[in-house]
Amino acid sequence: MNDLFLRACRGERAERVPVWLMRQAGRYLPEYRAVRERADFLTVCKTPELAAEVTLQPVRILGVDAAILFADILLPLEAMGAELRFTPGDGPSFPRPVRRREEIRDLRVPEVEESLGYVLAALRLVRRELGGAVPLIGFGGTPWTLAAYLVEGGGSQHFSHLLAWSYGDPAGLAELLDLAARTSRAYLAAQVDAGAQAIQLFDTWGGLLDAERWRALALPPLLHVVEGLRGRVPLIYYVNGGAHLLPVLRDLPVEVLGVDWRLPLDQVRSLVGPEKVLQGNLDPAALLGPPSEIESRVAAMLRATGGERHVANLGHGILPTTPVENARAFVQAVRRFAPESR
Numbered sequence: 001m002n003d004l005f006l007r008a009c010r011g012e013r014a015e016r017v018p019v020w021l022m023r024q025a026g027r028y029l030p031e032y033r034a035v036r037e038r039a040d041f042l043t044v045c046k047t048p049e050l051a052a053e054v055t056l057q058p059v060r061i062l063g064v065d066a067a068i069l070f071a072d073i074l075l076p077l078e079a080m081g082a083e084l085r086f087t088p089g090d091g092p093s094f095p096r097p098v099r100r101r102e103e104i105r106d107l108r109v110p111e112v113e114e115s116l117g118y119v120l121a122a123l124r125l126v127r128r129e130l131g132g133a134v135p136l137i138g139f140g141g142t143p144w145t146l147a148a149y150l151v152e153g154g155g156s157q158h159f160s161h162l163l164a165w166s167y168g169d170p171a172g173l174a175e176l177l178d179l180a181a182r183t184s185r186a187y188l189a190a191q192v193d194a195g196a197q198a199i200q201l202f203d204t205w206g207g208l209l210d211a212e213r214w215r216a217l218a219l220p221p222l223l224h225v226v227e228g229l230r231g232r233v234p235l236i237y238y239v240n241g242g243a244h245l246l247p248v249l250r251d252l253p254v255e256v257l258g259v260d261w262r263l264p265l266d267q268v269r270s271l272v273g274p275e276k277v278l279q280g281n282l283d284p285a286a287l288l289g290p291p292s293e294i295e296s297r298v299a300a301m302l303r304a305t306g307g308e309r310h311v312a313n314l315g316h317g318i319l320p321t322t323p324v325e326n327a328r329a330f331v332q333a334v335r336r337f338a339p340e341s342r
């Protein structure tokens with residue numbers, strides 16, 4: 001039984017720094033691609049046996065210290081009534097984006113067991129199959145990041161619809177954020193009931209906002225979600241491109257802050273204070289370089305925290321072109337270097 005990850009999240013002293021990778025179940029693994037040849041992405045998400053199988057692949061292949069459920073942050077938006085498509089190569093899309101206050105009326109806070117029961121079934125199955133080998137992480141998007149995809153109708157370069165709405169009718173957008181927050185709160189509580197032992201909140205697009213607007217727009221619905229989970233399991237808030245938000249994040253009531261690679265962790269620490277456990281933050285592109293380079297980058301990352309209050313990870317999801325042996329080199333390097341750095 002390896003509970004290093006949970007102990008580190010709670011800020012307890014652990015014998016070494018735990019390690020896992022964002023998007024560790026994914027296209028860089030031949031075993032994942034083999035499953036995807038048999039089933040499209042949404043089918044894998046919605047078939048608990050397949051979701052469980054790919055969730056366990058990186059635990060077996062890489063030897064990471066945590067499993068993260070195979071699912072997607074956009075699934076609850078579908079449960080709210082939005083049509084969701086995943087087109088190979090193009091990523092996710094919502095054919096009918098929500099861009100005006102009137103369009104929110106077509107959405108609802110779903111009954112979780114009914115519309116997202118497949119996620120809960122997958123969590124239960126993975127917990128059973130893991131048999132305590134490593135902890136299982138559940139996750140969701142923050143209301144702001146969920147709204148970003150629903151308003152744009154998918155990924156976007158400028159997020160001009162979202163940002164136009166945020167300046168033109170912030171109260172209308174707040175209604176959509178509130179709906180996403182109530183949905184996420186119920187959905188993530190149900191994930192904990194089903195066996196998730198930590199919850200990661202992905203704020204992929206939180207960094208679009210300056211600190212003052214993040215506090216005004218993104219924080220209130222995020223707090224609604226966090227308050228529904230607090231004290232039950234460790235919470236990880238991950239933000240991409242959010243270095244300018246760190247002084248505000250100091251006070252966010254979560255145990256763990258996940259950060260990207262743009263600021264070294266000693267500087268992150270000085271901005272967020274001594275309390276938060278930090279998760280990250282190797283540049284995912286570093287795994288495209290040679291193992292010797294990966295090892296020296298990992299050593300630098302671990303020196304920046306001294307191995308204290310740190311969960312090693314990438315600064316964003318692993319890239320699909322990453323060689324599996326490089327992902328393994330990353331995990332091994334953390335395991336090797338961490339004890340010496342204390």
Ligand code: CP3
Binds near residue numbers: 070091
């Ligand atoms: O981390 C894990 O291994 C668990 C599974 C997981 C997936 N998506 C599987 C996935 C997790 C935690 C996510 C989170 C997610 N999904 C985020 C937040 C993290 C981040 O990257 O910032 C976001 C923004 C999404 C939405 C999403 N899903 C996008 C934009 C895309 C297309 C881009 C891409 O990487 O292909 C997806 C598809 C997706 N989600 C894939 C996987 C393995 C690839 C789909 C495939 O197999 O073809």
